[in-house]
Amino acid sequence: VYIWPSPQLDALEALRWDQSRNGVTNLVQPCNDFVSAGGAHSGRSNAADWIRTAFHDMATYNKTSGTGGMDASIRFAEEQARPEDPGDGFQLTSAEFVAISTRYISVADALAAGTVLAIENCGGPEIAFRGGRVDAAEPNAPGVPQPQDALASHIAAFARQGFSQTEMIGLVACGHTFGGVQQSVFPQIVPVLNDPNNTQSVSHFDSTFATFDNDVATEYISGTTQNPLVVGLNDTTNSDKRIFGSDGNATMLSFANSADLFSSTCAELLARMLDTVPTGVQLTDIIAPLLVKPDDLKLDLSVDGATIQFSTEVRLWDLPKGNHTVLLLWDDHVRAVSNVTLSAADVETASGGRYTASWFNTPILTLRAVAGITNMRFSVDGTVEDQGGIGFPVQDTLMWSKSTCFAFINANTIGELYVAVRNTVTPTRVYVEIPGRDNVSRPIVTAVDLTQQPMTINATYTIWSGQVTNKFTFLGIGAEIDGVTVSRDDLRSNNNFAQCAV
Numbered sequence: 001v002y003i004w005p006s007p008q009l010d011a012l013e014a015l016r017w018d019q020s021r022n023g024v025t026n027l028v029q030p031c032n033d034f035v036s037a038g039g040a041h042s043g044r045s046n047a048a049d050w051i052r053t054a055f056h057d058m059a060t061y062n063k064t065s066g067t068g069g070m071d072a073s074i075r076f077a078e079e080q081a082r083p084e085d086p087g088d089g090f091q092l093t094s095a096e097f098v099a100i101s102t103r104y105i106s107v108a109d110a111l112a113a114g115t116v117l118a119i120e121n122c123g124g125p126e127i128a129f130r131g132g133r134v135d136a137a138e139p140n141a142p143g144v145p146q147p148q149d150a151l152a153s154h155i156a157a158f159a160r161q162g163f164s165q166t167e168m169i170g171l172v173a174c175g176h177t178f179g180g181v182q183q184s185v186f187p188q189i190v191p192v193l194n195d196p197n198n199t200q201s202v203s204h205f206d207s208t209f210a211t212f213d214n215d216v217a218t219e220y221i222s223g224t225t226q227n228p229l230v231v232g233l234n235d236t237t238n239s240d241k242r243i244f245g246s247d248g249n250a251t252m253l254s255f256a257n258s259a260d261l262f263s264s265t266c267a268e269l270l271a272r273m274l275d276t277v278p279t280g281v282q283l284t285d286i287i288a289p290l291l292v293k294p295d296d297l298k299l300d301l302s303v304d305g306a307t308i309q310f311s312t313e314v315r316l317w318d319l320p321k322g323n324h325t326v327l328l329l330w331d332d333h334v335r336a337v338s339n340v341t342l343s344a345a346d347v348e349t350a351s352g353g354r355y356t357a358s359w360f361n362t363p364i365l366t367l368r369a370v371a372g373i374t375n376m377r378f379s380v381d382g383t384v385e386d387q388g389g390i391g392f393p394v395q396d397t398l399m400w401s402k403s404t405c406f407a408f409i410n411a412n413t414i415g416e417l418y419v420a421v422r423n424t425v426t427p428t429r430v431y432v433e434i435p436g437r438d439n440v441s442r443p444i445v446t447a448v449d450l451t452q453q454p455m456t457i458n459a460t461y462t463i464w465s466g467q468v469t470n471k472f473t474f475l476g477i478g479a480e481i482d483g484v485t486v487s488r489d490d491l492r493s494n495n496n497f498a499q500c501a502v
């Protein structure tokens with residue numbers, strides 16, 4: 001657990017634990033949801049595509065040279081064109097996770113989190129998730145095993161990736177409890193199925209293709225398996241048969257005998273798969289949920305500069321069922337303590353129902369600008385939550401001014417931007433931050449300086465202003481103050497402000 005606020009960890013924590021709010025979990029609920037069939041059951045599933053994509057991204061890893069691994073290089077068309085990466089799953093999955101990536105969440109972190117969330121929400125074990133993966137600038141060297149390869153080649157490929165033969169058996173079984181082989185991609189392995197519930201003719205690895213369970217092992221051991229890589233007509237491509245049988249079935253038998261052993265083994269192996277990163281990449285600690293987490297802080301200075309419109313919400317972890325009294329207490333620059341009662345907004349279960357997350361909102365509060373806000377605590381049923389005495393610090397140095405407005409001219413959105421800076425500081429630069437992507441789809445932020453002469457509107461705030469005419473959707477704000485960069489990563493769009501008067 002870390003101290004809030006920390007922009008990158010806050011974002012990773014939200015991705016990992018915010019369930020329906022994270023933009024990911026809804027794509028694998030129900031577990032047989034599939035993006036390019038409009039969510040309809042097609043025999044394919046996003047969950048399976050994501051897990052396979054993560055494996056193919058990792059499988060280029062070379063533990064001797066420290067190159068390859070989880071770095072989202074699978075998003076490159078060059079990798080997707082290789083015989084070892086057939087089908088459109090990698091392209092569809094990459095597009096989904098590029099869309100989720102932000103300045104704080106790499107595409108590779110998004111893919112890793114998506115894999116964890118898909119497995120956890122579809123019957124699987126809880127999987128340790130770390131962040132900090134770095135997106136590759138170019139494709140990796142090839143290295144994904146293929147079904148026609150010999151057993152010795154598979155053993156060598158997994159050894160290069162850092163997995164023993166027993167771990168190889170485990171990892172393949174953990175992956176192949178989801179999904180199957182597509183007819184259109186592997187016509188030499190799978191015939192056309194003519195099944196209205198399986199319109200893409202996917203021959204599944206086990207009878208429960210959208211859920212994590214040990215059926216892949218029980219069906220294999222009992223001899224009832226329909227796994228196309230075990231009982232396929234062409235023995236050359238029966239790679240699961242060779243791999244599963246390579247230790248005399250000992251590992252698969254242990255999985256068939258114990259669903260718990262299968263679960264715990266997969267939790268460990270899949271976490272290691274996702275944490276296989278190039279040398280030099282430093283992953284974060286395991287991202288645990290914060291028990292009390294403020295979120296979505298909004299501060300806006302009024303047009304006359306006299307008041308601040310403030311609101312926030314707080315997420316409380318695993319509250320007992322029932323009604324709760326939640327208060328926000330806050331400090332300000334005139335050393336007063338204020339409080340307000342929050343209202344229950346929303347309850348979600350996380351990690352496949354293991355936990356609950358409950359959100360509580362403040363109303364929109366009007367603070368005197370002179371007083372501002374410096375620190376928060378929460379009282380939950382009478383117990384004060386203050387991060388062990390630190391409280392939850394709030395910066396009111398830099399915020400949007402309500403004077404900001406947007407205009408729409410010739411398909412361009414033009415922002416008249418007004419940013420308020422507290423007079424206690426003298427920034428050398430105030431700018432807006434426009435999230436975008438570089439030419440290989442990595443998230444970047446472009447700063448556009450506010451260049452109009454700053455205007456002191458009262459004793460408390462000075463307004464910096466400027467215009468942006470670039471095409472953009474969201475804007476953040478930042479400043480350089482005494483050589484330090486201050487960012488308010490409270491992204492706003494034209495929906496948050498009035499239309500400019502003409």
Ligand code: HEM
Nearest residue numbers: 048049051052055087145146147171172175179180181182
């Ligand atoms: C020697 C190793 C492996 C071989 C030869 C192999 C081969 C295959 C093949 C041929 C497919 C069908 C793909 C398609 O039709 O589009 C497939 C699907 C899949 N593989 Fe593997 N695989 C291996 C290891 C793994 C591992 C280690 C994982 C993950 C931990 C994994 C996860 C998956 C998943 C989830 C699917 C289903 C994809 C879907 O239904 O869209 N595979 N695999």
